[in-house]
Amino acid sequence: MVGSFSRPHDLIEATKRHAEGKVSQEELDAQLEKATEATIRGEEAAGLDVITDGEQRRSSFVSFVGDKIPGFKVMHITELNPEGLEILKRNKVQLTYMRAVVSEELKDAVIARDEYEKARKYSRKPFKVTLPAPYLVMWESWHKTHSKEAYPDPEDFGYAYAKLLRKEVLRLKDAGVSFVQLDEPMLGDLTEAGDKPDRYRRVFYELYGQEYRGFKEELKLAVDMLNEVIKGVSGVKIGVHMDRWPNKDSPYFDLGYERFLPELLETKTSQWVLEYTSQGTGDPAKLVKEFPDKVEIGLGVINVQNYEVETPEQVVARAERVTGSIEPERIWLNPDCGFAPGMFRTFPRDVAFAKLKSMTEAAEILRKKYA
Template identity: 30%
Template sequence: MTASFNHPQQPDVSFDGGDLDCGNGLLLLIRRHIDPLERGGLLEIRSTEISVDEDLPAWCRMTGNELVSFIKEGRQRSFLVCKGQLAERRAAPAQPPQQRGGIELVAVKPLTVYPAPATAPAIRPLSVMGIGSWPRPRWMLQAVHEHMEGRLDDAAFHATADDAVSLAINAQLRAGADVVSDGEQRRDSYSSFVASRLDNCQLIPLTDLLPLVDDPEEFERELRALDVPAGDVRHPAVFGPLGRSRGIAVHEVDYARALTKAPVKVALPGPYLLTRTMWMECISDRAYDNREDLARDIVRVLREEIACLLASGAALVQLDEPVLSEVVFSGPANQRSFMCGALGAKGDTPTELAFARDLVNAVTQGFPRERIALHMCRGNWTADESKALSGNYQPLVDTLGQMRVGTLFLELATPRAGEMEILRSLPDDIRIGVGACNQKHAHVESVDHVVAHAEHAIQLFGAQRVLLTPDCGFATFADNPLNSSATAEAKLAVLAQAARILRERHGI
């Protein structure tokens, strides 16, 4: 490092970004260094890139951090940034600032031998279950944020999460659910959490992506439309070869199974969703030539994880692929969309659907189909139905039918999903998880309404193929639950009452 700059305050951490600009990796480095600091912590950023003079102050304004001072000596620039506001700063540390260089990559160690699946309780016809997420208590949300920011260690975080998982599972069992999940209590969202578990991947706030998109003004408008502050929504960024040196969700299944003998399901973001989410030309192209290269590693880590989940006794592993609806129901090819965080540009619809099908089939190849499922919906970040995508399953039904999964969990309670009859062409050996209540609405559906809806599905698919679920999770994004835990429990209880009536009616 060069000689220190005479800032008015002593930085806690300092790093040199060289000639990187904000749209080409510098923000990733900044996030890497500032996240572990406490509020009021000071970060010195050194740079020789002239565009940072304007871009960094703009980033500070967007993210609510304070630019304390800026010094320039020749080409060398030094920025002192406070995490949050300087008024929040505690007494300055006695030790000199820690100086760091770039991001250290973790060596990738593929799993060479897959463990064999363990036995798991069978999931009977007309079983009731949630899709995955469950509203988190306020104290759990606080723990999620403190853990992501480095202010809560792993042991304390998981002790807190264990309590939240116990509450979520007990609520599902009280409601009469046949299959339970841990409610995704440890996750910041249904998909981006993988960045905190995978090697050479990191979570960054959506606001950090502004310099990376083709149309920043349009992206800003999309961010303002969110029901939760964009700075609280984080996005996975890949800065090196993906690796899985620890489990993604195995620990979730292990703890859930310790609490109940009921079948346990677990959801993972699907390979197409992760590829669309993680492929950002200005960051991920440092490790991969194209998104197909990235996809191969995504397939590998998901296969490793599924093998370990099945070996841990997961009764059902669900791949979440909601972005499939973005492919067919949103704008033209090469248009970016916030839908499910899939910011990467896409190709034409047939190409994307074939790519998604092939990725899913590559992930599921060789695993027992009856224990693999796929879920899709039309967007679950807002309770406002008008902001979510709309369209029937006609453009998707062939692709869904070609995927090597045993169950499809489909949004079918909302009118936005169209007619259920379109799904009759699906193969007879695929179970249909029928969305029978709307997780977006506080109104709890009547038992008669659910029975009639489910009976319609039974007449189309047969009682042996039908499962009953909400349309989607109750809290897909941790900070933005669509309903309270009490309402979620009440909705599951109605599904369970309807299932009892239908089992008696159909002799199951």
Template identity: 30%
Template structure:
């Protein structure tokens, strides 16, 4: 069942003006500054004098810029935009003994993915994200959320040449994620997000993901918030089973589908907190504050305000940077206005979204 941890209040800002509090956050990725993309290119150019030390400095600078950009938008919790990461599986596979890379594979059209292979026992060698978290925490004035690619996705999006059955690879990786979270918690992390986009495409494996999550949270203190993000898919194929997941928060991508699936989560009662995507990351059109307020109210059909988190649908890295920022800023403004309306009793929680005529 969902973790019985009332840990969201630690993220309420001290100067919060309203009684109601809708936690605002982001999923993770954010558009990289153009100069960072150039730095990455130079670092890969054998004829360039741009060194790894230079690249490390560029990553640090980008993390500072994006973390402060998140704070300027008003978000309650921030991420560094994953400035040091190029791809969500590769980044971790490079840090896990047992993986190797044999070149890119074609995934669709003219797009290629450097898909790793698991050729031996996966092992936890040294922390993957602790330095990244500590750097961002030093920069940030607000709490920092740490996104981690989940073990099921790390397993599913790799060639498995060692484990039989396949699920054993996911379970072994889950144990490693648990070790990483232990290190992050020791470093001060209080908000961890597990990203499992692969579950959206293979929902029949929801029980495997559930076992992975049990392993991931083993020994994790209740005050550490554990979220699970699953990209757009047929959520009816994993609900109500996800009510059994040991998580504090389930993050869904519903805005780009016009909330057609929102009623999936109304029966039976939704147990974890709901992190609802309220801006569409697949369009460069910036939603107005009023539009986002109506999207937020969709979440109130599923959970009460004290269990609702507000976020974009998914990572925003493919958007123009100015668009990503405007979406975040409007999202925060909308959340604050909904909080004020809730305080004033202007929203009917029994029918937060008016029925169409």
């Protein structure tokens, strides 16, 4: 899995009722535990080689850090800009309304190790834990008024967060996590930027007042911040995940992450976990053949938008877009993205598990064929 998995109905209900004061913390904790166990049991049944807890305990894949690290303040989007809701509508962008904004100097704290410790008893397989990457968090959480006193520039904040993230990566490694994935959808979205920013950076500029630096500068900053997290870390696999939302009217339709070459290859990551099933995403073969030795691709072979379960043969065909360009040992299969990056995103759990099963069946076919 990339990371997140849809939450069971009972957990979503308990979360809503807890916010209204109608469900106790103990009851909510019991639902969180049940959801974690059920998700991991489902992953085991689907035959996954690497387990995640499905981010069942997170409100959203990024804003949960605001609840974990001291220094953030949760604010409504209209407090950031009174026209926040109109800005989203005008740009056709969906964001959660409650935003974690940095308002004081950050302090080191556990971000995800606690979640892992609650999850690992349900499986003996290797675990993956996801963390929001610094370039993403810099764009998501630095506000020109609310953050300026603590961090005069967004870059100061981004690097401060990167340093804390590195400590958490080391804690996760010491706790026994096999694979840490840094989520960087904000960098993925840069595939739609050029002289002008893409719509996400446009929206964040309007909401937060952070300015677009230009394509190459943004790319270099993202890579440098990733390396600030990863430098000197060994003994744990580090992956970076990016999204890709091709837009038919865009000049970048049919181009993918190869737009980030060669700067992207400066990232000291061991795996790129990438979205590739949508039309117009670009050719993964072009990208992977440039990868340095040993760098792996986590290839998106399962669509997380539609509810049609792929056949194993369809998945095999998607994987075979790269088998001629990189050694089979360096190809991992995964869905395009998380099934539910925010806790209220609905995606039927049974459909998602069926998709995962198709993926593991495809992996079996491919292993036999390329052994």
